[in-house]
Amino acid sequence: MTTAAGNRTTHRPASLAARAAMVLRDNDTGTLVTASPRLYPHMWSWDAAFISIGLAHLDVGRAAAELDTLLSAQWRDGMIPHIVFTGDNDYFPGPDRWGTDDAPQRPAGVRTSGICQPPVHAVALRRIVDTARRTSDADTRVAEGFARRAWTPLHHWHRWIARHRMSDDHGLVTIVHGWESGMDNSPRWDVPYAGVRPGADLPPYVRLDVLKVDDPGERPSDDEYDRYLWLIEQMRRADYNPDKVVETSAFLVGDVFVTAVFALASETLADLGEEIGAPASEIAELRTWAERARTAAARSCDPDTGMARDFDVRTGTWLDTESIAAFSPLLCGGLPAEAEQRLIDTLDGPAWSAHPDLFAAVPPSVSPRAEDFDPKLYWRGPQWPVVTWLFGWAFGRRGWERHASEFRAQGVHLASDGSFGEYYEPFTGTPLGSANQSWTAAVVLDWLCSV
Ligand code: 2M8
DSSP: OEEEETTEEEEOHHHHHHHHHHHHHHTBOSSOBOSSSSSOOSEEHHHHHHHHHHHTTTOHHHHHHHHHHHHTTOOTTSOOOSEEOOSOOOSSSOHHHHTGGGOTTSOTTOOBOSOOOOOOHHHHHHHHHHHHHHHOHHHHHHHHHHHHHHHHHHHHHHHHHHHHHBOSSSOOBEESSHHHHSOTTOGGGHHHHHTOOOOTTOOOOOOOGGGSSSOGGGSOOHHHHHHHHHHHHHHHHTTTOHHHHHHHOSOOEEOHHHHHHHHHHHHHHHHHHHHHTOOHHHHHHHHHHHHHHHHHHHHTSOTTTOOOOEEETTTTEEEOOOBGGGGTHHHHOOSOHHHHHHHHHHHHSTTTTTOTTOSSSSOOSBOTTSTTOOTTSGGGSOBOHHHHHHHHHHHHHTTOHHHHHHHHHHHHHHHTTSSOOSEEOTTTOOEESOSSOHHHHHHHHHHHHTO
């Protein structure tokens, strides 16, 4: 079943798939799969989407139920919150600190955070339907029935983003907290966070995350946490009113990765809508939003380097960071052919996937040649299998089969030790952060079931 090379155990595909399935089952509370057993004992929005993709290989009905749980926490204005809390008190900031219980848009009977995460949910729905269609007629009926049920909430979710977060000047989808990017402490946010000055009235708090990893140095710093908590404080004071939050947040950034994901997901949802007979006017809206977002992502590219950039709205400056987000336009298209080829060549080159010292040839979160690179620090260098999955899936959709299958093979290689790390040290393939991280297990299961 396994072989050992150096200190690393390598599982063969069947054994790796069985272990991945076990992680998803072990982390399943019945109505939701927690993001990880210890570090993240709740449901996270974009984790849930990836988790449902893995669950579809075990039970299509259970995959749909996962997204149903998330959608039942959708705010009345359309926002899908980034955390749906279970009763577990062992995570900070929990629902009391978020203080969302009084927010008028919050749904009854469920406690959530007050921000959102990258809108990958339509991609998950597409994948669940495709998996079901390959499996059986009965599964296909379940998946398509779910797609019809999920249509309206997902359309509302996309409409919320278009209404409250798409800006007319730079066109990118804006975020009001680094956590909304999903790439919490990425160097992408160093400049905008430098402008966030926590007030003296920031209520005190105790971090729990640093107690749950082997090395606290793999997590964001205390200074960063002060800023994260201060932004929550500002949102509470704005009563979580979406427009007031955008107006008052000290952190306001056009996020090129979220923008490209929004374009990809809007187009994907529109295509699904055609298949299930959704209203033509709503399909047309989705295509318009996709086009706006695609254009904005393409326009963000630096004319010299060709790399996509974020935009700091508070200072009016473009943010150049050698992070994986610089490749975002490849997710959704929109670049002229030559510019796109240049970006692909950079991704395939020695500063990224073909860096000679990588254990697995998939792009790290930050280029190993960048000044900001740190091989162990969370979103500042490690490789993240979910990100590899997303780019690989998008490449397959765009017809780039060779790239898609290389990412799949190398992604499996990275995770073949069977511990399903949250993220991986790029030179040694050592798993870091949380073990048995659900979204890692889910995407590995999907990779293994798709060959
Ligand atoms: C990480 O974020 C949370 C805050 O949302 C944390 O550090 O406590 C990020 O990697 C995020 O992208 C992810 O969704 C979450 C759960 O896996 O953990």
